[in-house]
Amino acid sequence: MRTLKRLRGSGTIQSRVLAIALIPSIAIMVVGVVLSGYLAYQGINTRSFADNVRSSLGPSSRVIQAVQEERRLTTLQLNDPGADRKKLAEQRGAVDTALVELSRTVERLAEDAPDELRKPLQLLGDAARDLPQMRQRADFGAVTPGQVYDFYGDLVDFVGLSVQGIARSATDGEVAFEQTISSELLRSVEAQARSHVLVQRAMTRGLDEKEYHELAHQMGTYHELIETIVPRLTDQERTDYTNLKGTDSWKTLVAGDDKIMAKGPGKHPADFDVDAWEKAHQVVSENLLKLYAAHSTYAADLGHERGGAVLTASLTAGGVILLLAIAAMVVALRQSRSLIRRLTTLRKDTLEVAEHKLPDVVARIGRGERVDVESELPTFDHGDDEIGQVARAFEKAQRFAVSAAAEEAETRQGVRSVFLNMAHRNQVMVHKQLQVLDKAERSEEDPDQLALLFQLDHLATRSRRNAESLIILGGKRPGRQWRNPVPLLDVVRGAVSETEHYSRVDTGSLPDVKLTGAVVADVIHLLAELVDNATAFSPAETHVDIVATRVGRGVVIEIEDQGQGIQEERLAELNRRLQSPPDFGVMALTGETRIGLFVVGQLANRNGIKVALRESIYGGVQAVVMLPNELIAEESPVEQTATLAPVVAPQPRRAPLERRTPGESLATRTPGESLGSLSGSLGSVSGSLPLFEPAVEPEPERSRAGFSAFQRGVQQARGEDA
Known part of the structure; x- marks a missing residue:
């Protein structure tokens, strides 16, 4: 029974020493594996998300271009009821086809998308479902050009908000930065399209003060954003933009816009070639959308590349950490065995003194017996390292404690006796x-x-x-x-x-x-x-x-x-x-x-x-x-x-x-x-x-x-x- 108790006590010491040796190694291993797994998951998620974003760039660009063109034709029909409706009907079919294609991509993207991206995608779907009703009202003349302008503007804005959500959800900082540039490019494209619609209205029905201020705002936003973004584009994208500004289409579009803008509110029939101006708008708008699509593709490719790099680094780091942790555990187990044996011996010796010899000596001192501390208490020999120093320190502490207890008991008893003797004498x-x-x-x-x-x-x-x-x-x-x-x-x-x-x-x-x-x-x-x-x-x-x-x-x-x-x-x-x-x-x-x-x-x-x-x-x-x-x-x-x-x-x-x-x-x-x-x-x-x-x-x-x-x-x- 005594042997069983000793083995049980030795196991307790062993478990504590092993815990000291193994817990750090196990903790490092667990943290390393968890961190590597998390980073690997992030890498896989980043790559998957980048692939989905890249696959959605084509449909989203086609939706934006088609919606902008339908808005232009619908506004033109409201301003001029005699305009050709066949072209508008064809454009509506193109918008429907682009929306169906985009909806398939959005369903895949929304499964793993964060909240800031999922909400604008839902709003885009709601606006797409309201589109047939808006078309019917426009055909019967039950809406104003301003309402058409706002509805189609919201539809494009929801696509823009989706792009902004993509930028905010990117886990890599550089990828998020490039996605933000794509979002700003989309805003510039939409501002150019809105300003074109307002210039059309100024030439046909005229603009009031509020509409004129909107035209000035959209035109200023269009030019300011594009000039601010260009320095942050890639070399090829900057070259494409510079070439675009040098084309006749750019110059024709800007010249027509500036003439109408300079005349202020009201109706101002065009004093320039409207057909050439419309064709210039088509060319500039298509090139700006290509610039947006090119940079969005660049951001998606960068995200895919970074995700792959993170995945590779995570798996490599996890493997290295796992190997180091296993090696540390093996070394710790070997080194702890010798330490455990010595600690077990020290524990046995100290318990023998603390539970048997020391209480007996203190009790004898309390009874007033004379005790030789040096002969009553044993000495410890456990080497010269830290364990041996602990043993000698315990030996000194117990001897000092016993000596102090003996001296204190004698002193207190003597003082109490003198104290009481003097008090009794004074009393008598x-x-x-x-x-x-x-x-x-x-x-x-x-x-x-x-x-x-x-x-x-x-x-x-x-x-x-x-x-x-x-x-x-x-x-x-x-x-x-x-x-x-x-x-x-x-x-x-x-x-x-x-x-x-x-x-x-x-x-x-x-x-x-x-x-x-x-x-x-x-x-x-x-x-x-x-x-x-x-x-x-x-x-x-x-x-x-x-x-x-x-x-x-x-x-x-x-x-x-x-x-x-x-x-x-x-x-x-x-x-x-x-x-x-x-x-x-x-x-x-x-x-x-x-x-x-x-x-x-x-x-x-x-x-x-x-x-x-x-x-x-x-x-x-x-x-x-x-x-x-x-x-x-x-x-x-x-x-x-x-x-x-x-x-x-x-x-x-x-x-x-x-x-x-x-x-x-x-x-x-x-x-x-x-x-x-x-x-x-x-x-x-x-x-x-x-x-x-x-x-x-x-x-x-x-x-x-x-x-x-x-x-x-x-x-x-x-x-x-x-």
Whole structure:
């Protein structure tokens, strides 16, 4: 079974190494084959398309020539009803024959044609189907020469758009350029034919302003296009055009056009030989169409040639890429075998260390055992190349990690021990200090000295809380514990008495519940930290309010200040710390100096208490403490409760000037009562400290209460004298 697992693991390494070696070769092969196939397809498509275009040049040229002649004869019939209809009928038959021939070619061309070519071919077919109706209307005189001019012009334009679509669909740039020249030549031929029809109309029926502007536009387009295109034609085509311009037919046509053009709008009978002019038009039009057909044939031949070249190059490149990819795969397979064997060995050795030896060493270090790192961890010998370097690097890393873990464990344990030892010593000293202060307060009768002792008592109480905070952060419990349940009011009173600005704390209603003795010390400490935080971060003239409510899941205590508040991001961060308090070492590494919230988080996490901070309606912060039902003591008729001694003090003759809420201030205490005993008398300190749990106030406290009442009277009198 172990051998099977090892072979399965070795196969995984082998597949990854082979993937690294083979994937690039396979990718190159696939890309090369796909690219070669695509280019070959493009070459075949280009050749096929060029052949179809070349086969359609003859029919398209014959259609253009025939349609232009039918337009001329139809317009002549409308201008002169007595004209010979036999010639028009023969021309219509020639147009029909040319359209049928072109439709066969168009069907083959439209199968593989792109959208920009397929649409004008469809429009050409639609116009051809409307041609019989237009002829019938022309025979009955139901159309104007302008309508005939537009219809036949659209028919020729659709052929021109087809040529433009051919140019745009060419995959080769040079072929597309030559097809564009063919398209421009066709536009020039059509512009010459349209200008001839308009000159005929000017000589028979006359031209209005709009028609005259159309004549000027078509004649200008005809001459401008032909002169612009000629420099881009082939040498033979330029020679043919130059010879055409030198013929008498060209000169006769241009001279007649210029004479009519110069006379402007209106009817202008010809003052030249019209028959010679018509024959010149036929010669020029035929030669321009031959020029268009010649260049279109040149573009188609060029496309066929380029398609063949692309096909040949694609097949050659694909074969070369395929051979190179196969050769690379063979070399990669050979080279990877040795690499796979070494990687398999390295994996086996590292897993042995990582899964067995290293966890055992770390566990022993965690238990505090002394470990010799050099003798416990093995050495790797896998050569001097990159794999050997990786093995040695792993060896160094594991040794360093184990050494660092051992040093850190020893350091943290030592620091924690020293930390807790000092905290315990401070706790004992503060407790003794509180006992001495309590004894001094009982024996002191001077009001001024007694007030000073009270201040020292309060500072000592806060020092005790600081020492307990250090113990809590160190992972231990402070010494104070209570055996019996304690009322919530006394717990809150004890917490406030341990704060610095206790006189600013007011309380509202508190439910009549008791907390179990085991959690009293932690709850006092938790509330004291929150109250201290509220008073420290709010203005001195404001008060901090404490209220509590009994709910279904326990008791909710709300501590609300009137400070400046906290930004939302910071508030969310503090709540995260309260929910998941960090370890002592993490807290030390963060450099956080405010340990109060860390202490609150530790105490809450230890006792199942939920603490959350949120924005107060006053703009400050409201701390919400949820004490679960598990911490609430059940009422029992025989239960003994640790309570604070009742406080009896004479009422002053007039109300004090400081603010008080309707509820009893938690900071109120009887003069002569020790602040340390205010919380300490709730129970006793465990461990090395003696347990004590006073239920009633001793007699000396009564005398001190009376003396304190006298002191208040003196202070009241001083205030009145002032």
